[in-house]
Amino acid sequence: MAGRKRSFWIRRIVRTLVTAFGVSLVAFLILHLTPGDPAKIMLGPYASEAAYEAIRERYHLNEPLPLQYLYWISGVFRGDLGDSIRYNRPVLELIKDRIGPTLALMGSALFISITLGIFLGIVAAIKRNTPIDYFATFQAVFWLSIPPFWLGILFLYIFGLQLRWVPIGGMVGFTSLIFPALTIGLRDEAWFARPMRAEMLEVLNQDYIKAVKAKGLKYSSVIVKHALRNALIPMITMIALRLPWVIGGSVVVEVVFSWGGLGSFLVSSVLARDYPVVQAILLLIAMLVVVANLVADLLYSVIDPRIRKES
Amino acid sequence: MAKILEIRDLKLSFETEEGTVEALDGVYLDVEEGHFHGLIGETGCGKSITGLTVIGLLDNNARIERGEVLFRGKDLLKFTERQFQREIRGKEVAMVFQDPASSLDPVFSIKDQMLEAVRLNKKEEKQSNERIVKELLNKVKLPDVESLLEKYPHQLSGGMKQRVMIAMMLGRNPSMLIADEPTTALDVSIQAQFLRVLMDLKNTTNLTVLYITHNLAVLTEICDEVSVMYAGRIVETASIGDVFNNPSHPYTRKLVNSILRADSTLDSLEEIPGSVPRLINPPPGCRFHPRCEEAVDECSRVIPPVKEIGTNHLVACLRR
Amino acid sequence: KDTVVINLQAEPSRLNPIIYQDTETSMVLESIYAPLLDLTEDGDFTTEGAVTERFTISDDGLVYTFYIKQGIKFHNGDPLTARDVKFSYESFMDPDLGSPHNRYYAGIEEIVLVDDYTLEIHLKELDIAFLTLARLRGAVMPKDYIESVGWDEYERHPIGAGPYKFVRRVPAQSIELKRFEDYFGENAKIENVVFRYYPEMSTAIMAIRAGQVDFIGELPTDEFNALKRTAGDDLNFGTYERFEDHRVVFNKRPGEPFADVLVRQAVNYAIDRSEIIALTRPGMATPAVGRVPTFHPAHAADAPAYEVDLDKARELLIEAGYPDGFKTQIFAPSNHRERVLEVQQIQRQLARIGIEAEVVAVEWGTYLDVTADGEAPMFRERWSASAPEPISFIESWHSESSWNPIFGTYYNEEVDRLVDLIRVTIDTEERWELYREVQRIAMEDAVCVPLYYPLVGEAYNKDLYIPEDLWNPFKRPISAVHRWEWR
Amino acid sequence: MSKEWLQVKDLRKHFETPKGDLRAVAGVSLKVEKGDSFGLVGESGCGKSTLIRTVLRLLEPTSGEILFDGKDIAKLGKTHIRRLRKKMGLVFQSPHSSLNPRMTVYDTLARPLLIHGITKNKRDTTIEIVKLLKLMGLQAEHMIRYPHELSGGQKQRIAIARALAVNPEIVFLDEPTSALDVSVQTKILKLLDFAKQEKQLTYFYISHDINLIRVVSNKMGVMYLGKIVEIGDTGTVMANPLHPYSVGLFEAVPDPDPDKKLPELILKGEVPSPVNAPSGCVFHPRCPFAWEKCEREEPKLLKQSDQREVACHKYS
């Protein structure tokens, strides 16, 4: 029924808006709930009184907190995320410069983790309780158990320094993307392989799989056409749910690989107390996740006929 | 009358963590071509396993220890997965499962799933395939076929899904249909509709049906013969009339007498003491002996052989 | 090969000479700008390589006259004149521009443009440190250009008269410079300079080993030593001293145990400098005596050095009324690993005379706060002075210095007098002696615990030639990239 | 004795669902007398379970009255409801899910005893539990078992014992045997009957198995889409159902008699959704006798004889 569907979407969107509001609040409060004067935090203790006053003026620090939030958030809507203290440039501009590399890294990492994870998940499920399955499980747990930064350093050491296959650090062409992407991707692959295996097993246990087999369909068609399709649908949500982890993983990996994206920018900005930048990146990343979740739900409902068509 | 399916001394077990489940132990079952054969027994006695063996869809922890499953004389136990898929499933034997809610792939429309079955037969024009599909759906008395085709399984009620399943399986023109408790999840009124569809098929085609259920009453409506199963063995096979009016095995008798009928009273109902044994380390000898009032010492030692005690009336009991 | 890749540990902040505070930016800007004056190997001012032809200081030391070289061009082709120098001075002084350095320019009374190539700077009062502190940070900026494009745009595309011109800034990646063909001095030998950021030191080290980076400056000691050990044959190495000292500062406010000179002396006797050097800077530091580093004539070699003497230290503690020692804290900024390690070592050394010093490693901002508020009884400081005048090493000892409360509230009349005197003593030899005297007195007072003078280690490509004279505290290789050469 | 002891008047229970108001119980009135065995039949989803859960105040009624022993349960406060729990027992359809998997049989049975202060010390509790187990044909050793160590029939007997522990006056049995094999079913039915005699209980059975209701009840109701369409003495209703739905339903039940073949099919089509239930008589879209009045007007339950009431325009 259209009405039901509309109300579902209205509720889902309201939920997203509430979450987005909360997210912005958290990003905002990060700076403002910290003990101490935000102006001092931003500029350090030795700046001139004039500079403090300028910052207070710029960020309305003399106003009550809710008002400050309104100023900030209305700025956000106007595309004004404040200025970086370190770079004296609009945060938005700085972010624009760095979002490309981050998206490239995340994209390739996700590509690796999703394809590999799903592939291994399927194989493990089909070859359940065989050495292949055990291997798939083991390798997943193995990657999960290595601290990502250490893995990154090892990769650089082996493939960059010893073997000279790839450049060390920086963003010089496709080759320098491989290992940062692998470092994140291999780790996150585990997060997809295990649910995929479980999902696949669950689907393979369903009566309709037995039924299509009973019809006489070829095994490969059974797997590819029926089992895979059904098992993949829940993975959409799974992927959206894992997104924060992929992004989180990219932070430390960006640092290790001198990858000039938002992650390493965030780290250096936190260390440099460049709070307008920290707030903006937090907001951006969290909003990305919020939107991704919404999109996942949307996709889900488009792909899964159980939601798509209401009688 | 030719026997389409002959199961001879089938012994089958499952390897599990807790031990070996001796799910089937010396099952004998003959199904006449064109007959509706009922298979009845309590939960876990091996009815589904028997059906799955015939169609080659056992879980891979199953181990067949001995026996033959002859389908039109060919021993299915020697078939490879590939042979099953090419020569048996759909083509010769089709199967409908208990839970209609989960028997159709939720992400494909009814049309897609029906066409998939029909196309497996031979390459034909799209037009005629669709026509065949519609005919099939009409055959199982599904209303409003046109709009039904575009629907997805979740938009159908249980009874409709079950009928679509039958139509889909019939689309492959099998000689035999295994129906594994197809009405358990349905309401009586829907069940009645479903049974009528089957009856019509019985009257209009030469379909053989192995009907698995634990509801004896259903069998009386449609079946010619009934096999009663207990803890992995067939204890009695007879015509439907004999099973009801002249049950021979103590278990069958108890079973028949515990069925609620229009004239039952609490006192007329019989109960079977004890409970169904676990199939890991099942009782030796006759598996029913610990619950049997007529049991003698020998029952706990000797596995009762199948005896013919009347025309087409087989019983596996030492006391008969 | 026509490109040299120089490692930067972090992305430079703002390419604006009057604003930046990070070393990374200075490394980049030094190639872009021509300085007003340069320094010789001995720390004297020189006009060689600078925009000034010659300069004079009036006898009373109040008027500085700069004669600017003619024919110098900025990267955009504009001529560099005295107007630009004046403009640069005024920019540093302009409160609206908010330079953190503007206090160094506060002593300027007037800047007089005599003609296009002559500039006079009049000071309010004599200040021998003026040229040391107010030298435009080596950057003469183009007035017309800045006035036409504005400061923001200028920061994005800085223009100077130095040997290299700015090409572009690849966000979060690198800064690229290209040889300026109309440079007034000898043209750079290497055409392109790329400053690439490696925030992760271990990655940078791998990168130089893999030949992707040609120069890493200011390597931490351990990394330097490690590279030397493992890649000694594949890389070149160089070291030089810095105009810098490391020490432990006491909070000498009344009420603190360290208000008592005996306690301070005891601590001095208890701390083993050589052990600390062996720990964090093996081979890369010399034990400190006083404040001014050894290579400078103002170094006070004869100031009290407090060689380790635990017995003496304990005696002094007893005398001071702490027979059982006392509890205290020692602060260090946590982002500086070495300093934290040293403080931990000091903790152990003090424990030997009964002083129980808790190590408090705090984040840099907190560290600044805590020390400024006088909440740290002891803390581990590093002081890097502007060259060549070592005044900033000692001026914080003056009781009226704004640094004094931060660095431990020291008060000694004689020191105050001497520091005042230094500021007005024009004769250099005389001044150096005054420096030494101040240090002797202050060290007698055990005002702090000098730890060491560090040595900077840098690693570079085997095929890169960096002239010998650059390995010098007053010159430094990074300040003269245009003199580097590929071999 | 014909005292109306449990009386439900126009009880409604609606659920809010995304699709709209779901009228699970849409105005049910019925009476149960002390000592009765009341049986309620109806197809899946017609609201049987919801009805008794509402009567037991496990669900809050949307409207209507539930008179029990003269009090209106529908309006009782929390503390009173807890007291009421002592007088009413409930047994679920699935023995597998109605026992806490992390409680031993002892704990499961001890809880009601302790809650209502029926036994004061461990010894009494144990003795009481042993008695209950004996009543249900089990041994004392079952006390220390966990549900997964029991067979389905045993679990159901524990569930019944739990309902009987507090000596209730009425026990609601929600399809107590439908998850069990027929051979076990007999045992349970007989035990229930025995307990009824022993403790003078009143039973309220729910089932979709008409034959079961026939065997165990003396009064019965037929429910369709949240409404009672026919109610009366079991014998009367069974022998001669009046409401077209009752007729169809009874006919659809397969008769375990090999000589009778499939009967005429009366009930066609499917049960409509309780959301947006049909107007007028909810049964009219499937009713072979429906005329336009049925579409407009909702039939009332009307007395046809002393033994029965029917809600059908055909009989009004």
Add this chain to the structure above:
Amino acid sequence: MSDRDQALLDEAVKDIARLKKQRSSQLYLVWLRFKKNRLALVGFIMVCIVLFVAAFAPLLTPYDPYETDPFNRLKAPSRDHWLGTDELGRDVLTRLLYGTRIALLIGVLIVLFEGTIGISLGIFSGFFGGVIDSIVMRLVDVLRSFPVIILAMAIAGIMGQGIMNVIIAMGIVGWTTYARMVRSKILSIKESDYVEAARSIGESKASIILRYILPNTLPTAIVMVCIMMPTALIASSTLSFLGVGVQPPTADWGSMISAGRDYLLDAPWISTSAGLAIMFTVLGFNFIGDGLRDALDPTIKRA
């Protein structure tokens, strides 16, 4: 008390005693199932080793993890120092052994902190529903939109470093995972027949939570803890690496990798051994988590 009652009781006692002898406890059954999973067993042994080391660290080594020896820096593994020495001349093996304590402490505290908050909020939100539920779940949504490391980093960056701050920073996001899991578990338990049965016999809300919901949530919670522990360990070491985590000189593995990475070329044993130690522990917990999940969940079909 009548004699008959006494007789009943005696008989019951005998009965029960007989059965008790025959059967094994539930825990033992879980152990049996757990043991069948080879990896889980390996994980169990690994974690046992870690626990053993943590408990007896001082007895296993003659060195002090904090005693520096400036003249013995960066020594390669030798008879005296099996894993060499670090940049301050401390015995690496000793620091590894003591690091076990820190790792467990951090892991346990984080899990305890986020677990307590998450599980109790999950229970409240799941059981009471309504407004509480909406608030908690929106909070969960909000916090889960932030990558743990990033938020923790921002928080730790502000609050300053130190074990406590790491724990708090991690916990602020971490609890959401528990809350979600526990809530959904509770929602299903709440709908279960046995909870309805409990209500029907007059159990109070508190009693239902305590006797019915909590025990049935416990396996989920235990598995969660085992799964979250390694995540916590890795995350805290990542924070150390990024310079906002545990401070030196604490013998923390993350800090050891972090410090050791600068000596990767000439003293690889520092960061390598610390990395392997983290891997070992995390692997152990992960295996256990996997195994427990299967062993405690009787619904998984075992073949």
